């Protein structure tokens with residue numbers, strides 16, 4: 001049965017889209033699962049942009065307006081990940097009802113192991129619609145009090161709706177003393193921290209190249225943690241290539 005997982009945060013800019021698309025690429029490319037990621041951040045959509053999909057004639061907006069089927073909106077990414085982008089145009093917000101997202105995806109439920117929903121930040125109408133469309137929630141935060149505090153507020157709504165929080169992904173860790181650590185975040189939010197992704201320049205580089213970091217640099221620290229999280233989520237183990245084997249493979253390529 002498909003798992004519909006919302007990628008959610010209290011504050012904006014914490015890395016939802018980045019972690020979401022990389023989690024999706026890790027599941028699709030490294031773990032060979034059927035995965036679709038949907039840009040539910042319809043007012044400030046970035047997902048297509050981050051994957052180099054600049055012009056997508058059929059978007060989630062058009063599906064929500066009933067102009068096209070959801071199958072027609074799917075873009076196939078070379079990693080195996082399927083992507084449903086939202087429109088980049090504000091005028092395209094007319095006539096769409098974000099509370100219909102889950103219904104609009106029903107026909108692809110049986111074709112996917114996981115559907116990831118990239119949410120907008122905060123607790124506005126759009127963000128709450130994504131919470132309601134999800135079965136499970138992955139919170140993303142940066143290691144600072146206001147960011148973690150917003151998860152506590154978010155949890156009030158998640159509890160009310162009855163969606164299952166899987167835990168917190170701590171992203172963009174610099175390893176400084178003034179950052180909140182795993183234990184502090186867990187005490188504040190009463191949720192487990194299930195992944196710790198460092199601030200990693202390869203994430204920026206991969207975004208500039210419009211490719212997921214988990215395929216661009218699968219052995220960089222951020223990628224390894226995202227791939228580990230992906231395998232944990234589905235209860236499988238992923239064997240990372242050891243340094244020696246990697247070295248030998250590179251030699252053979254030369």
Ligand SMILES: Nc1ncnc2c1ncn2[C@@H]1O[C@H](COP(=O)(O)OP(=O)(O)OP(=O)(O)O)[C@@H](O)[C@H]1O
Nearest residue numbers: 012013014015016017018121172198199200203207
């Ligand atoms: N682990 C990381 N290391 C370095 N840079 C990162 C990391 N994670 C995310 N970033 C960078 O942080 C910026 C914000 O990321 P992103 O757009 O994914 O956040 P978001 O939570 O989706 O934002 P919004 O709330 O606007 O939707 C991007 O420039 C991205 O490259």
Ligand SMILES: [Mg+2]
Nearest residue numbers: 016017041046
């Ligand atoms: Mg985003």
